[in-house]
Amino acid sequence: MNGVLEETLTTIDDKRDDHRTRAGRWWYQFSKNPLSVVGLAIVIFVVCSAIFAPWIAPYPEHAGPYVNYGEANQSPSTNHLFGTDVFGRDILSRVFFAFRSALLMGIVVLAIVVPIGVTLGLIAGYFKNTWIDTVVMRITDIFLSVPPLILALAITSVLEPNLTNAMIAVSVMWWPWYTRLVYGMATSIRNEYFVQSAELLGASKFHILFREILPNCLSTILTKMTLDMGWVILIGASLSFVGLGEQPPKPSLGTMVSDGARYLPEYWWMAVFPGLAIMLIVLGFNLLGDGIGDLFSMEES
Amino acid sequence: MEELLKVEQLKKHFVTSRGIVQAVSEATFSITAGETLGLVGESGSGKSTVAYMVMGLYQPTDGNIRFKDKNIGKYHQKRPLELKKELQIVFQDPGSSLNPRRSVGKILELPLKIHRIDSQFNLRKRILDLLDMVGLPKEYETKYPSSLGGGEKQMVAIARALSTDPSLIVLDEPTSALDVSIQAKIINTLIRIQKERNLGYLFITHDLSLMRNIAHRVAIMYLGRIVEQALTKDFFETPLHPYTQMLLASIPVVSEEEEKIKPERITSVGEIPSPVNIPPGCVFHPRCPKKMDICSQEEPTMVEYKPGHFVRCYLY
Numbered sequence: 318m319n320g321v322l323e324e325t326l327t328t329i330d331d332k333r334d335d336h337r338t339r340a341g342r343w344w345y346q347f348s349k350n351p352l353s354v355v356g357l358a359i360v361i362f363v364v365c366s367a368i369f370a371p372w373i374a375p376y377p378e379h380a381g382p383y384v385n386y387g388e389a390n391q392s393p394s395t396n397h398l399f400g401t402d403v404f405g406r407d408i409l410s411r412v413f414f415a416f417r418s419a420l421l422m423g424i425v426v427l428a429i430v431v432p433i434g435v436t437l438g439l440i441a442g443y444f445k446n447t448w449i450d451t452v453v454m455r456i457t458d459i460f461l462s463v464p465p466l467i468l469a470l471a472i473t474s475v476l477e478p479n480l481t482n483a484m485i486a487v488s489v490m491w492w493p494w495y496t497r498l499v500y501g502m503a504t505s506i507r508n509e510y511f512v513q514s515a516e517l518l519g520a521s522k523f524h525i526l527f528r529e530i531l532p533n534c535l536s537t538i539l540t541k542m543t544l545d546m547g548w549v550i551l552i553g554a555s556l557s558f559v560g561l562g563e564q565p566p567k568p569s570l571g572t573m574v575s576d577g578a579r580y581l582p583e584y585w586w587m588a589v590f591p592g593l594a595i596m597l598i599v600l601g602f603n604l605l606g607d608g609i610g611d612l613f614s615m616e617e618s
Numbered sequence: 619m620e621e622l623l624k625v626e627q628l629k630k631h632f633v634t635s636r637g638i639v640q641a642v643s644e645a646t647f648s649i650t651a652g653e654t655l656g657l658v659g660e661s662g663s664g665k666s667t668v669a670y671m672v673m674g675l676y677q678p679t680d681g682n683i684r685f686k687d688k689n690i691g692k693y694h695q696k697r698p699l700e701l702k703k704e705l706q707i708v709f710q711d712p713g714s715s716l717n718p719r720r721s722v723g724k725i726l727e728l729p730l731k732i733h734r735i736d737s738q739f740n741l742r743k744r745i746l747d748l749l750d751m752v753g754l755p756k757e758y759e760t761k762y763p764s765s766l767g768g769g770e771k772q773m774v775a776i777a778r779a780l781s782t783d784p785s786l787i788v789l790d791e792p793t794s795a796l797d798v799s800i801q802a803k804i805i806n807t808l809i810r811i812q813k814e815r816n817l818g819y820l821f822i823t824h825d826l827s828l829m830r831n832i833a834h835r836v837a838i839m840y841l842g843r844i845v846e847q848a849l850t851k852d853f854f855e856t857p858l859h860p861y862t863q864m865l866l867a868s869i870p871v872v873s874e875e876e877e878k879i880k881p882e883r884i885t886s887v888g889e890i891p892s893p894v895n896i897p898p899g900c901v902f903h904p905r906c907p908k909k910m911d912i913c914s915q916e917e918p919t920m921v922e923y924k925p926g927h928f929v930r931c932y933l934y
Binding site: 510511513516517518519520524528529532535 | 673674675694695699702703705706707709711714715716717718719720728729732733775778782
């Protein structure tokens with residue numbers, strides 16, 4: 318009897334040990350929701366296939382200006398899992414390479430947008446009810462009032478259409494969201510006693526903004542970034558769908574869908590598989606983002 | 619004795635959409651080194667506003683705040699760093715006064731770095747000393763506020779206030795958010811540190827019975843005015859102002875001994891009026907059991923009834 322009890326207690330203890338490390342505890346919370354794990358798996362898959370595209374793509378050379386009319390318009394088969402396009406290029410290989418520009422778009426846009434948006438939001442929120450707040454937030458409102466895709470279309474059509482300019486266009490329309498988000502948090506955090514305490518101790522504005530207020534916004538920012546990865550990629554695909562993103566012959570998911578759409582419904586695979594790939598990326602980042610959001614809200618409560 | 623803080627005719631009015639809020643209309647007091655002044659009042663009496671003006675979180679509408687004979691009645695951003703070093707505050711809510719994303723060590727390190735208290739090499743030793751002073755084990759250096767209890771958080775906040783070696787600490791209801799058992803520990807720590815370092819305390823509270831144990835002098839605030847000020851002993855033995863008598867009568871007691879020293883039972887009437895609509899004359903007259911005709915017409919001034927015992931009432 319005693320032995321059994323002792324054994325149970327040790328197993329319970331062992332289980333606790335598992336969760337004792339921070340990472341272990343996080344994983345335990347995160348994996349409670351199977352959808353988040355699916356999201357994580359999709360994201361890992363997409364990232365890995367983008368990184369290792371030259372090695373895992375069955376026909377890496379098809380990602381460039383390759384033409385082989387002999388194999389054009391083939392339906393999905395064991396040779397070409399996703400079929401081939403009108404130039405005879407393997408669609409699966411092109412999708413793997415298209416992941417690269419899609420992810421690059423998301424990463425670069427967020428890398429531009431987050432520091433700018435967050436810094437402006439912190440400053441405007443901390444200096445609430447001063448002219449700084451008014452100037453920053455009214456400019457933000459102006460950008461928010463323009464329909465995002467229209468703005469991006471306008472910018473990319475004025476500039477030369479390529480991936481870099483698409484990134485610039487999306488960045489211009491995306492930063493105000495971070496400013497708004499952080500502004501809201503900063504205005505409430507600045508009234509907390511710990512901020513007042515730092516002020517009374519004589520801490521610099523830089524310290525208060527980035528060491529006291531920012532760390533308390535990070536979990537929300539990180540969650541939004543994960544969700545936004547999907548949305549930025551979607552906007553990027555929309556831009557390339559209308560021909561304002563990555564230019565052929567480089568593969569891009571939006572271009573592949575728009576090119577393939579011309580041959581619907583006979584050559585359905587040309588549009589459907591790249592379309593599914595876009596869906597997969599957006600879904601993956603959304604599920605992951607929700608999972609991360611839940612994780613942080615649980616951690617905080 | 620060295621006079622640390624001298625507050626004269628302090629006033630603070632806030633302009634709001636509902637009218638002018640006269641949060642503080644008349645506050646005059648002083649604190650010497652090693653002394654605790656208990657500033658007591660109901661919520662809405664303006665006691666925290668006084669504390670915030672001393673710290674520079676609000677700018678006074680009128681009146682003087684002098685610290686070591688220098689006028690400091692300005693906004694904290696305009697105060698020199700040396701002054702910030704001398705004046706520290708412990709806030710009411712320990713949950714909000716520590717940044718949840720910074721470890722205890724980091725929290726205590728900040729003031730040491732800002733004021734260049736010690737060289738980089740000695741910082742850690744300083745932090746451990748501070749923890750030791752408030753009776754926390756040194757492992758707490760790496761802990762985050764979320765893993766601390768309310769009392770422990772307040773101890774860290776006290777350690778932070780002590781880190782710059784100040785001469786005056788404003789304690790804004792430091793124990794009112796805590797369990798009674800922890801209150802005693804905090805109070806004892808505060809008293810011990812005060813003796814060790816000859817600190818001046820401005821202790822803001824609504825808890826009169828606490829003042830008997832910690833304060834050397836007590837000042838009672840009502841609707842933005844100090845209505846009575848006296849040495850703690852005089853204050854509890856011969857309370858003068860009817861409001862003070864009402865407050866003391868309302869403290870629950872357990873022993874007959876305590877019952878005896880309580881003033882005759884005065885039942886409290888009504889509630890503290892809004893500081894937007896201050897009653898004419900003596901601000902306490904609508905609730906006063908001993909009011910006279912003059913009370914509703916003209917505001918009484920502060921009189922020294924006995925050396926060191928001030929009261930604002932027509933009865934004296």
